Amino acid sequence: xxVKEIIEKLDLKCLNEANLDAEIKGAYSSDLLSDVMGxxxxxxMWITMQTHKNVTAIAALKDIPAVIIVRGNQPDEDMxxxxxxxxxxILVSNEPTFIVCGKLYELIK
Amino acid sequence: MHYTFTIEQGNFTDAGQASSSVxxxxxxxxxxxxxxxxxxxxxxxxxxxxxxHAYGGTIDVxxxxxxxxxxxxxxxxxIPNIDLAMQEGWSTASAKVREMGYGAGMGLxxxxxxxxxxxxxxxxxxxxxxxxxxNLV
Numbered sequence: 336x337x338v339k340e341i342i343e344k345l346d347l348k349c350l351n352e353a354n355l356d357a358e359i360k361g362a363y364s365s366d367l368l369s370d371v372m373g374x375x376x377x378x379x380m381w382i383t384m385q386t387h388k389n390v391t392a393i394a395a396l397k398d399i400p401a402v403i404i405v406r407g408n409q410p411d412e413d414m415x416x417x418x419x420x421x422x423x424x425i426l427v428s429n430e431p432t433f434i435v436c437g438k439l440y441e442l443i444k
Numbered sequence: 445m446h447y448t449f450t451i452e453q454g455n456f457t458d459a460g461q462a463s464s465s466v467x468x469x470x471x472x473x474x475x476x477x478x479x480x481x482x483x484x485x486x487x488x489x490x491x492x493x494x495x496x497h498a499y500g501g502t503i504d505v506x507x508x509x510x511x512x513x514x515x516x517x518x519x520x521x522x523i524p525n526i527d528l529a530m531q532e533g534w535s536t537a538s539a540k541v542r543e544m545g546y547g548a549g550m551g552l553x554x555x556x557x558x559x560x561x562x563x564x565x566x567x568x569x570x571x572x573x574x575x576x577x578x579n580l581v
Contacts, residue, residue, distance in 0.1 A: 368492075369550035372485050373557070385545045389492075392460030396467060396484045413457060 336443050338401045338424055341380070345438055347403060347426040350410065351418045354400035359443055364436050368393055375399060382435055388414045395421040403439075405432045445469070449503040451494045451518065456544065459495045462503045463488040466514075473507070475580060482558040483512050483578045489551040490516040490574050496541045497521065498571065511560075512578045522568035530556065 339355040341347070363375035364382040368389060375381060377398035383390060384405050391414050394402055401424035404410060410418070410425055418425045428435045447469070449462035463484045470480045487503070494501045498520025506513045528534045530552050537547025556562050561577040 366545050367548040368545040369489060369548050369554055372488060373550055373554040387544060388457055389459060389544065392464065396460065396463055396488055
């Protein structure tokens with residue numbers, strides 16, 4: 336399933352359009368950055384409530400095409416600017432992590 | 445090829461710039477993606493450690509056909525107990541650093557897992573130097 340389809344099905348707000356046609360086969364959910372650094376795989380979506388610039392630094396290094404920020408949190412300005420530079424899709428869900436993960440799992444399992 | 449970068453204490457905003465620059469270079473050189481991944485994970489963790497725990501430092505990266513050697517030297521407090529620091533889950537990170545999602549005690553273990561050789565030279569009150577090697581062949 337593509338990022339674009341996931342945006343529609345999960346009713347996500349897209350703050351930086353990038354990688355919309357990327358095919359998503361998996362996701363990683365964690366707010367611990369070293370956990371993501373060590374264990375997320377390239378091509379996966381990342382679900383988190385962290386909203387600072389190191390999120391996009393890690394996404395860029397790990398080739399993570401899209402990040403979903405949960406509970407309606409907004410990314411910091413410098414995170415969003417960095418996402419534009421690095422072409423990382425930034426999405427916001429109003430729902431909490433558990434619900435987002437559950438719905439995404441159902442879509443791409 | 446030799447690259448040098450500077451690390452500023454507490455500057456999380458720019459953390460990852462060295463890793464990002466090294467990643468671009470390795471891609472241009474046509475280095476195998478798996479080795480690029482290992483290299484940037486290790487370098488990013490070392491960068492963050494220097495930003496979060498130390499008082500600034502330097503990064504020196506040497507790339508040749510056979511290996512990548514990264515030396516991250518900080519002017520930090522030093523590591524009192526390396527065995528504990530290598531233990532997953534052990535961290536001395538501040539509350540502020542933890543709020544950002546760091547301080548899970550996974551930094552040095554991640555570095556160890558992703559490199560072929562890791563040397564830690566540390567002196568209390570002076571600093572810590574990590575020498576990390578990724579073999580390309």
